Amino acid sequence: MEETTIYFYHKPTEKAKPEDLYLGNFYPSPMTVHGISYPTVEHYYHSQKFSDPEIIERIRSAPTPKMAERIASEYEWNTEEWEEIKENVMRFGIFSKFKQNPELKEKLLATGTAKLVEDNHKDAFWGGSIEGSENKMGKLLMDLREQLKKAAEDLQ
Template identity: 65%
Template sequence: MEESIIYFYGKPTQRVKQEDVYLGNFYHSPILINGVTYSTVEHFYQSQKFDDPEIQERIRNAQTPKIASRLAHELTNDSREWSHLKESVMRTGIFAKFTQHQDLKEKLLATGTAKLVEDSHKDLYWGGSLEGSQNRMGILLMDLRNQLKNMP
Protein backbone atom coordinates (compact mmCIF):
# COMPACT_ATOMS: atom_id res chain seq x y z
CA MET A 1 0.00 0.00 0.00
CA GLU A 2 1.36 3.39 -1.00
CA GLU A 3 1.84 5.91 1.78
CA SER A 4 -0.32 9.01 1.50
CA ILE A 5 1.72 12.23 1.42
CA ILE A 6 0.44 15.75 1.93
CA TYR A 7 2.79 18.52 0.83
CA PHE A 8 2.47 21.97 2.37
CA TYR A 9 4.19 25.33 2.16
CA GLY A 10 3.35 29.03 2.25
CA LYS A 11 1.47 29.04 -1.04
CA PRO A 12 0.12 26.55 -3.57
CA THR A 13 2.62 24.99 -5.96
CA GLN A 14 2.62 22.10 -8.36
CA ARG A 15 2.62 19.72 -5.36
CA VAL A 16 1.01 21.90 -2.69
CA LYS A 17 -2.77 22.08 -2.87
CA GLN A 18 -4.53 25.27 -1.80
CA GLU A 19 -6.41 23.37 0.91
CA ASP A 20 -3.11 22.30 2.54
CA VAL A 21 -1.51 25.76 2.79
CA TYR A 22 -2.94 26.07 6.35
CA LEU A 23 -0.23 23.66 7.56
CA GLY A 24 2.51 26.19 6.81
CA ASN A 25 3.84 28.74 9.27
CA PHE A 26 3.05 31.67 6.97
CA TYR A 27 -0.69 30.90 7.16
CA HIS A 28 -2.57 33.78 8.82
CA SER A 29 -3.83 32.31 12.08
CA PRO A 30 -3.26 34.68 15.01
CA ILE A 31 -1.94 32.98 18.13
CA LEU A 32 -1.77 34.16 21.72
CA ILE A 33 1.32 33.11 23.66
CA ASN A 34 2.18 34.50 27.11
CA GLY A 35 -0.32 37.32 26.63
CA VAL A 36 1.14 38.41 23.29
CA THR A 37 -0.63 38.00 19.93
CA TYR A 38 1.30 37.00 16.83
CA SER A 39 -0.22 37.09 13.33
CA THR A 40 1.37 33.79 12.33
CA VAL A 41 3.54 31.03 13.75
CA GLU A 42 6.35 32.49 11.63
CA HIS A 43 6.09 35.85 13.42
CA PHE A 44 6.28 34.05 16.78
CA TYR A 45 9.12 31.74 15.80
CA GLN A 46 11.31 34.45 14.25
CA SER A 47 10.77 36.87 17.15
CA GLN A 48 11.91 34.26 19.65
CA LYS A 49 15.39 34.18 18.16
CA PHE A 50 16.10 37.35 20.13
CA ASP A 51 16.11 38.33 23.79
CA ASP A 52 15.83 42.06 23.05
CA PRO A 53 12.14 43.04 23.51
CA GLU A 54 12.44 45.85 20.94
CA ILE A 55 13.66 43.44 18.25
CA GLN A 56 10.98 40.92 19.22
CA GLU A 57 8.31 43.62 18.81
CA ARG A 58 9.72 44.78 15.49
CA ILE A 59 9.51 41.23 14.15
CA ARG A 60 6.11 40.57 15.76
CA ASN A 61 4.71 43.69 14.11
CA ALA A 62 6.12 42.93 10.65
CA GLN A 63 3.45 43.37 7.98
CA THR A 64 3.87 39.85 6.59
CA PRO A 65 5.48 36.58 7.74
CA LYS A 66 7.98 36.90 4.89
CA ILE A 67 9.07 40.29 6.22
CA ALA A 68 9.27 38.87 9.77
CA SER A 69 11.54 36.10 8.51
CA ARG A 70 13.70 38.50 6.51
CA LEU A 71 14.09 40.84 9.50
CA ALA A 72 15.18 38.00 11.76
CA HIS A 73 17.74 36.83 9.22
CA GLU A 74 19.10 40.37 8.72
CA LEU A 75 19.55 41.02 12.43
CA THR A 76 22.34 39.51 14.49
CA ASN A 77 21.08 36.66 16.60
CA ASP A 78 21.63 36.86 20.35
CA SER A 79 24.50 34.88 21.80
CA ARG A 80 22.34 32.04 23.16
CA GLU A 81 22.41 28.74 21.33
CA TRP A 82 19.35 28.91 19.04
CA SER A 83 19.89 25.45 17.58
CA HIS A 84 19.03 23.92 20.96
CA LEU A 85 15.89 26.02 21.34
CA LYS A 86 14.34 26.18 17.89
CA GLU A 87 12.33 22.94 17.97
CA SER A 88 10.86 23.75 21.37
CA VAL A 89 9.88 27.22 20.13
CA MET A 90 8.33 25.75 16.99
CA ARG A 91 6.39 23.18 19.03
CA THR A 92 5.01 25.99 21.19
CA GLY A 93 3.93 27.97 18.12
CA ILE A 94 2.22 25.13 16.28
CA PHE A 95 0.56 23.87 19.47
CA ALA A 96 -0.95 27.33 19.96
CA LYS A 97 -2.07 27.49 16.33
CA PHE A 98 -3.81 24.14 16.29
CA THR A 99 -5.37 24.39 19.75
CA GLN A 100 -6.55 28.00 19.42
CA HIS A 101 -8.16 27.46 16.00
CA GLN A 102 -10.64 24.59 16.16
CA ASP A 103 -11.11 24.54 12.39
CA LEU A 104 -7.38 24.08 11.82
CA LYS A 105 -7.21 21.40 14.49
CA GLU A 106 -9.99 19.47 12.77
CA LYS A 107 -8.26 19.81 9.40
CA LEU A 108 -4.97 18.57 10.84
CA LEU A 109 -6.69 15.60 12.49
CA ALA A 110 -8.46 14.85 9.20
CA THR A 111 -5.07 14.22 7.58
CA GLY A 112 -5.23 10.86 9.37
CA THR A 113 -1.99 8.98 8.97
CA ALA A 114 -0.72 10.83 5.90
CA LYS A 115 2.92 11.80 5.88
CA LEU A 116 3.19 15.60 6.08
CA VAL A 117 6.03 17.11 4.09
CA GLU A 118 7.08 20.76 3.96
CA ASP A 119 7.74 21.35 0.27
CA SER A 120 10.68 23.69 0.78
CA HIS A 121 13.28 23.68 -1.95
CA LYS A 122 15.90 25.45 0.15
CA ASP A 123 15.57 24.33 3.78
CA LEU A 124 17.34 21.08 4.61
CA TYR A 125 16.28 21.18 8.26
CA TRP A 126 12.58 22.13 8.32
CA GLY A 127 11.81 21.12 4.74
CA GLY A 128 11.42 17.66 3.33
CA SER A 129 11.67 18.00 -0.45
CA LEU A 130 15.41 18.07 -1.01
CA GLU A 131 17.59 15.00 -0.98
CA GLY A 132 18.97 14.63 2.54
CA SER A 133 16.47 17.07 4.06
CA GLN A 134 15.11 16.27 7.51
CA ASN A 135 11.45 17.37 7.19
CA ARG A 136 11.44 18.47 10.83
CA MET A 137 8.38 20.69 10.24
CA GLY A 138 6.39 17.77 8.87
CA ILE A 139 7.57 15.54 11.71
CA LEU A 140 6.57 18.10 14.35
CA LEU A 141 3.13 18.45 12.77
CA MET A 142 2.67 14.66 12.69
CA ASP A 143 3.75 14.49 16.36
CA LEU A 144 1.25 17.24 17.19
CA ARG A 145 -1.47 15.42 15.24
CA ASN A 146 -0.89 12.33 17.38
CA GLN A 147 -0.88 14.44 20.53
CA LEU A 148 -4.18 16.11 19.56
CA LYS A 149 -5.80 12.71 18.86
CA ASN A 150 -5.18 11.80 22.50
CA MET A 151 -6.39 15.08 23.99
CA PRO A 152 -9.93 15.39 25.36
Protein backbone atom coordinates in the same frame (compact mmCIF):
# COMPACT_ATOMS: atom_id res chain seq x y z
CA MET B 1 -1.63 -0.05 0.79
CA GLU B 2 0.12 3.09 -0.43
CA GLU B 3 0.78 5.80 2.14
CA THR B 4 -0.89 9.15 1.42
CA THR B 5 1.43 12.15 1.42
CA ILE B 6 0.24 15.73 1.86
CA TYR B 7 2.68 18.40 0.77
CA PHE B 8 2.44 21.92 2.16
CA TYR B 9 4.37 25.17 2.02
CA HIS B 10 3.67 28.88 2.44
CA LYS B 11 2.53 29.11 -1.18
CA PRO B 12 1.24 26.59 -3.73
CA THR B 13 3.92 24.54 -5.45
CA GLU B 14 3.86 21.71 -7.94
CA LYS B 15 3.04 19.38 -5.01
CA ALA B 16 1.60 21.69 -2.33
CA LYS B 17 -2.08 22.36 -3.01
CA PRO B 18 -3.78 25.63 -1.98
CA GLU B 19 -6.10 23.77 0.42
CA ASP B 20 -3.10 22.51 2.40
CA LEU B 21 -1.41 25.89 2.93
CA TYR B 22 -2.94 26.03 6.45
CA LEU B 23 -0.24 23.57 7.54
CA GLY B 24 2.49 26.12 6.79
CA ASN B 25 3.86 28.72 9.18
CA PHE B 26 2.94 31.67 6.94
CA TYR B 27 -0.77 30.83 7.14
CA PRO B 28 -2.81 33.51 8.97
CA SER B 29 -3.49 31.90 12.33
CA PRO B 30 -3.66 34.44 15.14
CA MET B 31 -2.31 33.16 18.44
CA THR B 32 -1.39 34.57 21.80
CA VAL B 33 1.67 33.41 23.74
CA HIS B 34 2.43 34.83 27.19
CA GLY B 35 -0.03 37.67 26.56
CA ILE B 36 1.52 38.65 23.21
CA SER B 37 -0.44 38.21 19.98
CA TYR B 38 1.19 36.96 16.79
CA PRO B 39 -0.45 36.81 13.36
CA THR B 40 1.40 33.63 12.29
CA VAL B 41 3.76 30.98 13.62
CA GLU B 42 6.47 32.54 11.43
CA HIS B 43 6.17 35.84 13.32
CA TYR B 44 6.32 34.00 16.65
CA TYR B 45 9.25 31.78 15.66
CA HIS B 46 11.52 34.59 14.49
CA SER B 47 10.66 36.86 17.42
CA GLN B 48 11.87 34.17 19.82
CA LYS B 49 15.44 34.62 18.65
CA PHE B 50 15.63 37.86 20.64
CA SER B 51 15.16 39.24 24.14
CA ASP B 52 15.02 42.93 23.17
CA PRO B 53 11.34 44.02 23.37
CA GLU B 54 11.77 46.54 20.54
CA ILE B 55 13.12 43.91 18.14
CA ILE B 56 10.42 41.45 19.19
CA GLU B 57 7.73 44.06 18.57
CA ARG B 58 9.17 44.96 15.19
CA ILE B 59 9.06 41.30 14.14
CA ARG B 60 5.67 40.64 15.72
CA SER B 61 4.06 43.60 13.97
CA ALA B 62 5.59 42.97 10.54
CA PRO B 63 2.90 43.18 7.85
CA THR B 64 3.75 39.74 6.40
CA PRO B 65 5.48 36.55 7.58
CA LYS B 66 8.20 37.08 4.97
CA MET B 67 8.83 40.57 6.38
CA ALA B 68 9.03 39.11 9.91
CA GLU B 69 11.72 36.72 8.69
CA ARG B 70 13.54 39.54 6.87
CA ILE B 71 13.45 41.86 9.91
CA ALA B 72 14.87 39.11 12.13
CA SER B 73 17.74 38.64 9.68
CA GLU B 74 18.74 42.30 10.17
CA TYR B 75 19.86 41.54 13.74
CA GLU B 76 22.36 39.19 15.31
CA TRP B 77 21.33 36.49 17.75
CA ASN B 78 23.09 33.67 19.55
CA THR B 79 22.99 31.12 16.74
CA GLU B 80 24.64 28.39 18.79
CA GLU B 81 22.00 28.66 21.51
CA TRP B 82 19.26 28.98 18.87
CA GLU B 83 20.31 25.70 17.24
CA GLU B 84 19.68 23.99 20.59
CA ILE B 85 16.21 25.42 21.13
CA LYS B 86 14.74 26.16 17.69
CA GLU B 87 12.92 22.84 17.36
CA ASN B 88 11.21 23.30 20.74
CA VAL B 89 10.32 26.89 19.84
CA MET B 90 8.70 25.65 16.63
CA ARG B 91 6.93 22.82 18.47
CA PHE B 92 5.41 25.29 20.92
CA GLY B 93 4.49 27.67 18.09
CA ILE B 94 2.57 25.09 16.08
CA PHE B 95 0.98 23.71 19.26
CA SER B 96 -0.30 27.22 20.04
CA LYS B 97 -1.50 27.73 16.47
CA PHE B 98 -3.60 24.58 16.35
CA LYS B 99 -4.82 24.77 19.95
CA GLN B 100 -6.03 28.35 19.54
CA ASN B 101 -7.53 27.87 16.06
CA PRO B 102 -10.00 24.98 16.40
CA GLU B 103 -10.93 24.93 12.70
CA LEU B 104 -7.25 24.39 11.82
CA LYS B 105 -6.96 21.70 14.49
CA GLU B 106 -9.90 19.84 12.92
CA LYS B 107 -8.30 20.10 9.48
CA LEU B 108 -5.02 18.73 10.87
CA LEU B 109 -6.83 15.83 12.51
CA ALA B 110 -8.67 15.17 9.24
CA THR B 111 -5.32 14.39 7.58
CA GLY B 112 -5.60 11.02 9.34
CA THR B 113 -2.39 9.06 8.94
CA ALA B 114 -1.07 10.90 5.88
CA LYS B 115 2.60 11.70 5.79
CA LEU B 116 3.03 15.49 6.00
CA VAL B 117 5.91 16.98 4.04
CA GLU B 118 6.98 20.61 3.79
CA ASP B 119 7.67 21.12 0.09
CA ASN B 120 10.64 23.37 0.79
CA HIS B 121 13.43 23.08 -1.76
CA LYS B 122 15.79 25.43 0.12
CA ASP B 123 15.82 24.07 3.68
CA ALA B 124 17.01 20.53 4.35
CA PHE B 125 16.24 20.79 8.09
CA TRP B 126 12.61 21.98 8.15
CA GLY B 127 11.71 20.89 4.63
CA GLY B 128 11.32 17.47 3.12
CA SER B 129 11.85 17.94 -0.60
CA ILE B 130 15.64 17.95 -0.83
CA GLU B 131 17.46 14.65 -1.14
CA GLY B 132 18.31 13.53 2.41
CA SER B 133 16.32 16.33 4.07
CA GLU B 134 14.93 15.90 7.58
CA ASN B 135 11.35 17.17 7.10
CA LYS B 136 11.32 18.40 10.71
CA MET B 137 8.29 20.61 10.06
CA GLY B 138 6.27 17.69 8.74
CA LYS B 139 7.41 15.47 11.60
CA LEU B 140 6.45 18.07 14.22
CA LEU B 141 2.99 18.37 12.66
CA MET B 142 2.55 14.57 12.58
CA ASP B 143 3.63 14.36 16.24
CA LEU B 144 1.17 17.10 17.16
CA ARG B 145 -1.59 15.33 15.23
CA GLU B 146 -0.95 12.15 17.23
CA GLN B 147 -1.00 14.09 20.52
CA LEU B 148 -4.31 15.71 19.55
CA LYS B 149 -5.81 12.33 18.59
CA LYS B 150 -4.71 10.80 21.88
CA ALA B 151 -6.12 13.72 23.87
CA ALA B 152 -9.45 13.35 22.06
CA GLU B 153 -9.51 9.60 22.75
CA ASP B 154 -8.72 10.18 26.43
CA LEU B 155 -11.78 12.43 26.69
CA GLN B 156 -14.10 9.69 25.41
